[in-house]
Amino acid sequence: MKQFLSFVRKEFYHVFRDSKTLLMLFGIPIVLIILFGFAVTNEIKNAKIVVCDYAKDPASQEIINKLSVSETFLLDRALLSPSQVEEAFRKEDIKLAIIFPANFYKDLQHLNKAQVQIIADGSDPNAASTLTQYATSVIMEYQQKLIQNAKMPYTISPEVRMLYNPELKGTINFVPGIMALVLLLICVLMTAVSIVKEKETGTMEVLLVSPFNPFLVIISKAIPYLALSLVNLAVILLVSVTLLDMPINGSVLLLFGASTLLIICALSLGLLISNVTQSQQSAMLISVMGMMLPTMLFTGFMFPLENMPNALQVFSNIIPSKWYYIIIKSVMIKGLGFSAIWKETLILFGTTCFFLIISLTKFKIRLA
Amino acid sequence: MTSEVVIKADKLTKRFGDFIATNEVTFEVYVGEIFGFLGANGAGKTTAMKMLCGLSKPSSGNATIAGFDIYKQTEEIKKNIGYMSQKFSLYEDLTVIENIQFFGGIYGLSDKQLKAKSNELIETLGLQNEAKKLVTSLPLGWKQKLAFSVAVIHEPKIVFLDEPTGGVDPVTRRQFWDLIYSAADRGITIFVTTHYMDEAEYCNRVSIMVDGVIRALDTPANLKRQYSATLMDEVFYELARGAKRKSD
Amino acid sequence: MADVVLNNIVKTYNKGEVKAVNNVSFEVNKGELFGLIGADGAGKTSIFRILTTLLLPNSGTASVNGFDVVKDYKAIRKNVGYMPGKFSLYQDLSVEENLNFFATVFNTTVTENYDLVKNIYVQLEPFKNRRSGKLSGGMKQKLALCCALIHRPTVLFLDEPTTGVDAVSRREFWEMLKGLKQQGITILVSTPYMDEATLCERIALIQNGSIMSIDTPDEIVKQFPENLFAVRADNMSRLLNMLRSNKQIKSCFSFGDFHHITFQDDNELSQNKLIQTLQEARFKDIELKHITPTIEDCFIKLMN
Numbered sequence: 001m002k003q004f005l006s007f008v009r010k011e012f013y014h015v016f017r018d019s020k021t022l023l024m025l026f027g028i029p030i031v032l033i034i035l036f037g038f039a040v041t042n043e044i045k046n047a048k049i050v051v052c053d054y055a056k057d058p059a060s061q062e063i064i065n066k067l068s069v070s071e072t073f074l075l076d077r078a079l080l081s082p083s084q085v086e087e088a089f090r091k092e093d094i095k096l097a098i099i100f101p102a103n104f105y106k107d108l109q110h111l112n113k114a115q116v117q118i119i120a121d122g123s124d125p126n127a128a129s130t131l132t133q134y135a136t137s138v139i140m141e142y143q144q145k146l147i148q149n150a151k152m153p154y155t156i157s158p159e160v161r162m163l164y165n166p167e168l169k170g171t172i173n174f175v176p177g178i179m180a181l182v183l184l185l186i187c188v189l190m191t192a193v194s195i196v197k198e199k200e201t202g203t204m205e206v207l208l209v210s211p212f213n214p215f216l217v218i219i220s221k222a223i224p225y226l227a228l229s230l231v232n233l234a235v236i237l238l239v240s241v242t243l244l245d246m247p248i249n250g251s252v253l254l255l256f257g258a259s260t261l262l263i264i265c266a267l268s269l270g271l272l273i274s275n276v277t278q279s280q281q282s283a284m285l286i287s288v289m290g291m292m293l294p295t296m297l298f299t300g301f302m303f304p305l306e307n308m309p310n311a312l313q314v315f316s317n318i319i320p321s322k323w324y325y326i327i328i329k330s331v332m333i334k335g336l337g338f339s340a341i342w343k344e345t346l347i348l349f350g351t352t353c354f355f356l357i358i359s360l361t362k363f364k365i366r367l368a
Numbered sequence: 369m370t371s372e373v374v375i376k377a378d379k380l381t382k383r384f385g386d387f388i389a390t391n392e393v394t395f396e397v398y399v400g401e402i403f404g405f406l407g408a409n410g411a412g413k414t415t416a417m418k419m420l421c422g423l424s425k426p427s428s429g430n431a432t433i434a435g436f437d438i439y440k441q442t443e444e445i446k447k448n449i450g451y452m453s454q455k456f457s458l459y460e461d462l463t464v465i466e467n468i469q470f471f472g473g474i475y476g477l478s479d480k481q482l483k484a485k486s487n488e489l490i491e492t493l494g495l496q497n498e499a500k501k502l503v504t505s506l507p508l509g510w511k512q513k514l515a516f517s518v519a520v521i522h523e524p525k526i527v528f529l530d531e532p533t534g535g536v537d538p539v540t541r542r543q544f545w546d547l548i549y550s551a552a553d554r555g556i557t558i559f560v561t562t563h564y565m566d567e568a569e570y571c572n573r574v575s576i577m578v579d580g581v582i583r584a585l586d587t588p589a590n591l592k593r594q595y596s597a598t599l600m601d602e603v604f605y606e607l608a609r610g611a612k613r614k615s616d
Numbered sequence: 617m618a619d620v621v622l623n624n625i626v627k628t629y630n631k632g633e634v635k636a637v638n639n640v641s642f643e644v645n646k647g648e649l650f651g652l653i654g655a656d657g658a659g660k661t662s663i664f665r666i667l668t669t670l671l672l673p674n675s676g677t678a679s680v681n682g683f684d685v686v687k688d689y690k691a692i693r694k695n696v697g698y699m700p701g702k703f704s705l706y707q708d709l710s711v712e713e714n715l716n717f718f719a720t721v722f723n724t725t726v727t728e729n730y731d732l733v734k735n736i737y738v739q740l741e742p743f744k745n746r747r748s749g750k751l752s753g754g755m756k757q758k759l760a761l762c763c764a765l766i767h768r769p770t771v772l773f774l775d776e777p778t779t780g781v782d783a784v785s786r787r788e789f790w791e792m793l794k795g796l797k798q799q800g801i802t803i804l805v806s807t808p809y810m811d812e813a814t815l816c817e818r819i820a821l822i823q824n825g826s827i828m829s830i831d832t833p834d835e836i837v838k839q840f841p842e843n844l845f846a847v848r849a850d851n852m853s854r855l856l857n858m859l860r861s862n863k864q865i866k867s868c869f870s871f872g873d874f875h876h877i878t879f880q881d882d883n884e885l886s887q888n889k890l891i892q893t894l895q896e897a898r899f900k901d902i903e904l905k906h907i908t909p910t911i912e913d914c915f916i917k918l919m920n
Contacts, residue, residue, distance in 0.1 A: 007717075010709065536656065
């Protein structure tokens with residue numbers, strides 16, 4: 001036990017005496033969170049749209065008013081012909097055009113049915129779909145009101161509502177994603193580099209030629225980084241809640257529990273990498289390249305997994321951060337309890353055990 | 369060897385904060401001379417050598433290398449010197465011929481010169497069969513010989529050698545010194561550091577640095593006479609054992 | 617009783633392409649100071665790693681303290697001290713922290729075996745709060761030795777402890793080894809510096825993975841098959857070229873301020889003839905004397 005504690009203490013010395021490691025450990029997560037939270041969101045603000053109101057009746061006026069108070073749109077009113085609309089898209093950076101035909105309200109009242117045309121700039125599909133969705137929801141809202149007031153079955157309008165994220169806030173999706181990315185990346189990197197460093201300086205040789213059990217070497221390496229990562233997690237959560245207005249609707253304990261699982265998984269991956277590399281540079285390169293891309297692609301916070309080819313969807317199942325992301329979203333945003341996420345937790349647990357066992361059996365008690 | 373001065377250091381000093389790494393070092397090296405630059409670990413050899421190569425600016429004092437000022441003309445200095453250390457010598461993942469061509473190219477040799485030089489080099493070193501092999505597959509001694517030949521590929525005025533023979537077997541070590549002698553015969557000045565005291569004897573003159581200052585500078589024979597010693601090892605031990613400084 | 621035994625040890629790398637250790641056998645007796653002398657790449661480090669259970673040999677057997685290096689690796693790891701080629705210290709830990717750490721790793725404390733390292737550690741004491749990365753080569757070497765000794769090992773393996781260390785520190789280091797030997801510790805040390813060979817009780821000369829000779833330094837010198845002469849004159853470089861092209865001379869190597877030569881016909885006539893030739897070639901201050909070979913002479917002889 002004394003050996004073990006002394007090892008853990010040594011590991012902390014390493015971290016706290018190297019300003020670069022410290023910066024990597026605590027600087028990168030915060031920068032990433034803030035960067036993604038503020039700058040790289042898929043939330044759209046002040047998109048320029050043009051409204052061609054040929055109806056000029058109470059219905060169109062009310063809808064336009066609603067659109068104009070929203071932060072999403074920057075409204076421009078003009079009566080444009082179809083060809084002029086197209087030109088506006090090309091020349092004036094218009095994101096959306098909404099055209100109310102003449103007799104809009106009348107049609108609605110008499111025929112129980114009216115048409116409104118929404119034209120979007122499909123060259124940016126993400127923005128286009130977000131904007132059309134939003135515009136549609138404003139129109140639907142009006143329709144809903146109309147039905148309620150008149151108590152008359154005009155039309156059965158489908159309910160389009162953004163579940164859990166009514167404002168379509170990007171941050172809410174990004175923060176759990178970044179948490180997964182950061183924890184995975186930092187933990188893999190730290191373990192891999194710290195073990196390979198001992199190989200490089202030759203201290204690993206001395207440790208191996210000592211009565212100290214090689215597995216204890218690994219565990220004593222893992223404990224400090226587990227602890228540091230949990231502190232890191234707390235920092236990320238704090239930044240997210242205070243700066244980015246993230247909610248934590250579920251149990252914080254559950255959040256930390258799931259994170260611990262992911263961290264252990266990452267530590268085993270780092271160990272695995274340290275087994276096959278001889279220099280700190282290659283360990284760093286493999287950790288960053290090997291972890292960053294799959295995590296970004298297959299976690300689901302940047303690119304929706306549902307849209308991927310089947311083969312890739314199947315592949316994404318072995319990416320631990322995918323399950324972690326689902327768990328964290330459920331706990332943080334939906335406020336769900338363990339009963340709702342036990343399946344994902346089990347999968348993450350399984351993956352962790354898998355990597356841990358592989359890395360422990362692959363760990364060399366000799367040099368070659 | 370002539371009496372024409374090629375390296376002239378005048379009260380060369382380098383301070384790191386309170387620490388004086390080299391303290392008013394003054395000496396001259398002549399054209400074609402093999403000059404041994406000895407000293408204990410931490411005596412300030414590396415610092416002095418870095419200043420002479422134009423890699424580090426002195427805190428005070430003057431020096432000229434091949435007639436160029438070490439403050440203002442570092443680029444000219446670099447064109448006129450060669451450098452080889454035990455640590456960095458060649459690219460292990462390039463072949464022998466690729467290394468020769470790369471370093472020759474850096475020093476601006478023309479294609480024709482390069483071709484002639486690399487053929488000549490491979491022949492003198494007896495590397496015909498290894499020319500297209502990766503440097504990493506060569507034995508250490510061959511690497512060191514190749515590294516030296518590459519360091520003088522542009523026929524510099526001076527070549528700086530930082531512990532060039534560490535760990536090399538005794539026969540290769542002597543072959544290495546043959547290369548040094550032949551370079552010196554061509555008029556290239558050799559400035560060399562070593563931990564092998566018998567190699568100090570091969571030098572025309574040696575200086576021994578202790579705690580940042582040059583404590584002795586003369587021919588090996590004169591130094592041995594002065595300290596009534598039979599071997600340079602004893603001279604070195606006599607001078608360096610009183611060293612106060614233990615850190616680099 | 618032999619503390620270290622090697623029987624026909626073979627070690628290859630790259631699937632047999634590189635033969636690092638080629639059928640090596642030797643024994644190191646209890647309490648002996650044994651030197652493995654050879655250049656970089658001769659196979660010294662591979663032998664050390666096999667003995668310290670860090671590498672598995674391709675064939676052959678070896679034991680340390682009677683324990684097999686493959687089967688009983690755990691027992692060996694409890695009992696030996698090992699100092700790898702690079703001074704394997706934590707550069708970002710202080711002198712004291714390094715020592716304490718290695719003491720706990722080996723299940724002991726610094727005070728328990730302080731008498732063993734005392735003579736070495738007193739030299740480090742003034743710097744005990746300094747980070748080990750900031751120490752000079754000589755000091756790092758001493759600290760690494762302390763760390764390898766802190767659990768009072770029965771056998772001490774020192775892989776090139778004096779490489780890159782200046783002549784003064786090297787001399788001090790060998791003094792320390794003598795002291796340790798008196799405490800009954802078996803020491804196996806490797807070095808590329810031939811002049812250190814005479815400081816060992818017995819030595820093995822190793823080149824390209826094979827052992828060329830094993831004996832006491834005196835015995836190895838005695839086995840030198842020819843009479844060896846030292847010659848010098850005013851222009852040593854010209855003298856060397858001249859001797860090499862001289863048909864009378866069998867071998868010629870420079871050794872500091874002399875060239876060491878052997879003759880084709882080993883008799884007095886050859887000596888006189890050589891002096892005459894040199895005089896005719898206008899060499900001045902000619903000196904020729906019969907000498908006892910050094911280990912380096914023997915090594916070169918065995919290499920050819």
